[in-house]
Amino acid sequence: MVVAETASMQGTLTQRVPDNFHRLSFTGSGKEYFGIWIVNVLLTIITLGIYSAWAKVRRNRYFYGNTVLLGRAFEYHAKGKQILIGRLIVFAYLIFYNVMLTFVPIAGIMLALLLVAFVPWLVVRGLRFSARVTSYRNVRFDFVGGVGGAFLAFIVGPVISVLTLGILVPLASRWSYRYIGSNLRYGQRAFATDPSVGTIYRSWFLSAAIIVAGLAIIAFVGFLNFAVIMALFDGSVEPTGGIQFSMIALFVFGYIALVSIFGVAALFYRAGVRNVAWSATTFDGKHQLTSDLSRGRYAWIAVTNLIVTVITLGLMRPWAAVRMARYVNEHTGVHFEGNVGEMFDKIAQEGSAVGSEFMDFEGFDFGF
């Protein structure tokens, strides 16, 4: 079903003018990234985390610089010092907050509320920073979203999602994608995103079904062991070593099963929503973006990546990261209207985005 759906989506979008549809590609390799990665990890560890800011710059430069559209790569421009300052501010606030929470609980709660009030502003700063340190063909991206939209997308959205046990998640997804997508600029030209709630719900149903079915299986297994669990609780059975061991095994198994179910459902949903949202995005009112990830394949790559990373004690992480980047890039494309060369000849950077990122600090960590 998944395969058929994405195939048809791809069909309708590429049918128009096939020669003007261009996919992203990823030109990096696990072998090359391994060296960058292990040096990052080593320097981060021996500097007790301080180098992590510079590590992030090298990692992002590698991944942006290998993301290629029309033969040209993206570029990441942030400097380690900027990222370090942003992190130090957040870190100092967290320490201050925890100290206050210990000594003067009331003041601690006030600080937490203050932080929540500041979250939308921090999100705006973070998104703007991420956009402005990203360039393609010598032109920077920019982000023009306001605090109100960030509040709706990143405070109201998650809250209603939790309160409705996930039923309103698609609404929250629509808000956040629309907020980010419609406030993104590239050289004075705007992106516009308006994914419909109906299409997001269509991919939400699959994830909801995975969760319901998974929970039903866990409940069934739990029911089979119900007698043992109850006997232990009312004390009628003396807990022997064997039962104790099987209880722990059951607990661990149940925990892993629960995490896997929600993890897989989240992966399916993430890929589905990305497809819907990107495919509902235009640049400059006419160039159509496309995402045609297969949800099953995306989840498979993410899950096997994690397993391989864990089994190799992290050493295969570079391979896993490159594998995922390649898959996602190759299933992302743009359908250009008109002559691409002429279009890029005319795009020029807005003055405001240039240089001003040096005044910015990275509020919250957002990558594109």
Added chain:
Amino acid sequence: MASDGTEIAVGEWHPAGSSRSVPSRLIDAGGGFKVLDEAGLELTAGTFAAVDVSARVGAIPRRAEFPDGSLFETTDNDTIDRFLKAKGKTSLVHEWERFHPRLIAVVLATVLSGVAIYRYAVPALVEIAVLVTPPIVPKIMSASTLETMDRSVLDTSALAAERQQKIRDGFAGIARLSDRGEGGFSLNFRKGGAIGPNAFALPDGTLIVTDELVELAGDDTEMIVGVLAHEIGHVELEHSLRQIYRAAGVAGLVMMIGGDIGSGAEDILVQGAGLLSLSYSRAAEAAADRHSVELMVKAKRDPTAIARFFDLLEKELGDSSDTSILATHPGTPERRKAILDYAGELKAQGQ
């Protein structure tokens, strides 16, 4: 025109702030760089010091930013590196990042320093943090914890005054012999309610014993004193502060490395750190048990009194569980055995 310099690399040139690109060549013009288009016309130029050449990362395109804001971009990384090397500029980080057998040494160094940080640097930082923590911190922490517990689970003790006094006398006897002295502790009796037979210590030396524990002990005051000696151990070894700092330090390290290992692996590390902190908690319990034995020996009381308490727990509450990796305390039978062994050892040494 191209004769007045040597070609370094071929690439694309962008005017300042424009996505328009022109196929071009980067030229070494003696004191600086020059960019020429295919017809040999100069597009821009700048001295070596004024042109910012980006650091190499893998094989991603190299950028040379000129003072007029224009940009030359090339994928010809190696020729740029050779040119910079001739000028005496090499990137040490990139040199180490290259895929080379030397990376095996980097991997080993990473594993070793990871283990060293976890085993030595984190505990050392925890010790420093404990040392510089002013005494007011555990005081306020304890006061607010006790207040919260009094409001939620604990109730006023219903124990008879003479029973309380008897325990207080026994407690004063061991507290006097501890490093902090009698004034370093305050013993409180509370009705335990939901937490049942229990005793616990707050970091400033406030000890709480529940009525349920006293009732469980019956006439065996010695046993209660043994349990209190265990709690004195927690206070003197500063277990609470250590545990807080340790958890914070490990969480910080995991967070710093999170970007490089992916969110899934980061979650697993966080869970793993949780399991490891449980093992730390079990080690702390065992240390406090040994402290109890030592203190009781010093006070010429029965060092195995606390073991009787574990006997009771086993009999009355049916707690005979083995040590589990998911528990904060070691298994009861194991603790009893460790205490008896240690008491025997101390006795043998004393003779």
